[in-house]
Every structure is written in structure tokens, then in C-alpha cells.
Amino acid sequence: MSVLVQLQVDSKNEEDIAAVEDALKGNGDLDIERLRPPRMIDPITILGIAGGIVGLINGLLSLRDRWQARGKGPALTLENEGGDQLVLEEATLEQITEFVEAAAGSQ
Numbered sequence: 001m002s003v004l005v006q007l008q009v010d011s012k013n014e015e016d017i018a019a020v021e022d023a024l025k026g027n028g029d030l031d032i033e034r035l036r037p038p039r040m041i042d043p044i045t046i047l048g049i050a051g052g053i054v055g056l057i058n059g060l061l062s063l064r065d066r067w068q069a070r071g072k073g074p075a076l077t078l079e080n081e082g083g084d085q086l087v088l089e090e091a092t093l094e095q096i097t098e099f100v101e102a103a104a105g106s107q
Helices: 014-025 053-070 093-105
Strands: 003-009 031-035 045-051 076-079 085-087
Touching: 003 014, 003 053, 003 093, 014 031, 014 045, 014 053, 045 053, 053 076, 053 093, 085 093
Parallel strands: none
Antiparallel strands: 003 045, 003 076, 031 045, 076 085
16 A cells, blocks of 8 residues: 655755655655645745655654754655645654554545
8 A cells, every 4th residue: 555645845955855855765665756836936845755654654754864863954844635744853753653644544
């Protein structure tokens, strides 16, 4: 079963986006696609991330840990199809797991 979530990166800087994609790709079986932001003037990038529940949780945890170690960078916010949001840099393992499982249940 594949689960889809969106990740909003509060940046259009190519280095920031590449760092996010690299962190997620380092976890294996995740499909990552750049999506069109709702308004072109917004300084954000939207990534669609799809994968199995475990792979998605592991990828998001890896990204969170890398972003926290980086110390600075654009905000990362997860969103599911229902419009629920979770700020990734502040999220715990339990919150990420709950978020991904809820996204799986709504698809």
C-alpha cells in the first residue's frame, strides 16, 4: 500500500530543495515529485512523497534529523489529503507515525 503526503518547503532555493530530496531519497523506496504550488508567487516548493508506511516514516524521520542537525533552513510542513498539517522539525516519532498512519487510512 502506497501512502501519499505533501511536504511544503518554505523556499524555492534549489540547494534547500535538493537537500530535502537527497535526505528522502537516501531512505530507499520513496517516490518524490515536485508539485506546483497553489500560487506561483508563493516562495514555497511542494513535494509529493509516496511510499509504504514504514518507508515513509523512516524517510521523514531521517529528513527531520538532518534538518535539526543543520540548525537552519526553511520550515518543513507535512500535509495530508484531509488538510491536516504537521511541522516536521518539531514532530516526534509518535506524531510522525500517527500522521502517516492517518494519511494511509484516508486513502
